[in-house]
Amino acid sequence: MGLYKLRAAAKINLYLEILGHRSDGFHELIMVMQSLDLADRVTVKSHVGSGIYLHCDHPQVPKDHTNLAYRAAALMAQTFPQAAAHHGGVDITIDKKIPIGAGLAGGSADAAATLVGIDLLWQLGLTQQELQDLGAQLGSDIPFCISGGTALATGRGEQLDTLHGLTGLYAVLGKYNSLSVSTPWAYQTYRAQFGETYLDLATMGADRRAAIHSGPMMGAIAHQDSAKIGQLLHNDLEKVVLPAHPAVTELKTAMSQAGGLGTLMSGSGPTVFTLTQTQSEAEAIAQQVKAHLPDPDLGLWVTQFAPIGVQLMPA
Numbered sequence: 001m002g003l004y005k006l007r008a009a010a011k012i013n014l015y016l017e018i019l020g021h022r023s024d025g026f027h028e029l030i031m032v033m034q035s036l037d038l039a040d041r042v043t044v045k046s047h048v049g050s051g052i053y054l055h056c057d058h059p060q061v062p063k064d065h066t067n068l069a070y071r072a073a074a075l076m077a078q079t080f081p082q083a084a085a086h087h088g089g090v091d092i093t094i095d096k097k098i099p100i101g102a103g104l105a106g107g108s109a110d111a112a113a114t115l116v117g118i119d120l121l122w123q124l125g126l127t128q129q130e131l132q133d134l135g136a137q138l139g140s141d142i143p144f145c146i147s148g149g150t151a152l153a154t155g156r157g158e159q160l161d162t163l164h165g166l167t168g169l170y171a172v173l174g175k176y177n178s179l180s181v182s183t184p185w186a187y188q189t190y191r192a193q194f195g196e197t198y199l200d201l202a203t204m205g206a207d208r209r210a211a212i213h214s215g216p217m218m219g220a221i222a223h224q225d226s227a228k229i230g231q232l233l234h235n236d237l238e239k240v241v242l243p244a245h246p247a248v249t250e251l252k253t254a255m256s257q258a259g260g261l262g263t264l265m266s267g268s269g270p271t272v273f274t275l276t277q278t279q280s281e282a283e284a285i286a287q288q289v290k291a292h293l294p295d296p297d298l299g300l301w302v303t304q305f306a307p308i309g310v311q312l313m314p315a
Helices: 068-079 081-087 106-121 128-136 142-147 183-197 201-213 216-222 226-231 238-244 246-257 279-292
Strands: 003-021 027-047 052-056 089-095 150-154 159-162 170-176 262-265 272-276 298-304 310-313
Touching: 003 106, 003 142, 003 183, 003 201, 003 262, 027 106, 027 201, 027 298, 052 068, 068 081, 068 089, 068 106, 068 128, 089 106, 106 128, 106 142, 106 310, 128 142, 142 150, 142 159, 150 201, 170 246, 170 279, 183 238, 201 216, 216 226, 226 262, 226 272, 238 246, 238 262, 246 262, 246 272, 246 279, 272 279, 279 298
Parallel strands: 052 089
Antiparallel strands: 003 027, 003 310, 027 089, 027 150, 150 159, 170 272, 170 298, 262 272
């Protein structure tokens, strides 16, 4: 078959703690990641001749090697040159639904779908772990975006432990469309301001990871205690992003005051989300926030938690 259509799910962080600075230049993290029903559609098909051809309906999405999906295709061609020579070029089309520059891993999700799509297209028969190992070469979020669901992520985010899925919850997402936050800036600023609090990873990192494994957030997820999960939402990067971006602070305040189980900035931002038990509650919160902040630049989305990252769709 010469064409595969895939859903590439967005993700949010229910928990993000920075433990310290790693020798490879990345930060050592503990995160709880959650896939959302909000998803891009990625079509991967054969192309006559050779090369990588990327198309996207969003004008701000790059179509060259700076796009993670393009780099995912290039990595597959480099890793499996015989398959690439046999099957020819790859055509990738992205129908963009996940807002860009939002801290929702849209680019990583597209790359994850591209890896899965080319594996199917070239009939490589790779395991999920093999695909995740390839994805980790490109970006820390890509391994999770392949498997999705609910997971505890450690290391720089690529070491995953699957958790009991939280598919019954909904989320309201809010983001100013013209606002984006640089992830490297967020981590560099955090290091400059809070580096003295970093753990000695060699002696204390394992203890902190063990404490999280047996801690209240893991217990709340295991027992599907959505109210407790809402109370335990945490993101260290709020300490640097919110002071630098008053609009994000104002948005978080408005969303928190509108109700729900809990409100948090996702990843390095600037997207803020509120968790709810039902879709109707989520929609009511979105309407209340829209009335309180009637800025045409503010985008609001209502979505449900999803049990999977990349999903094959009917062709």
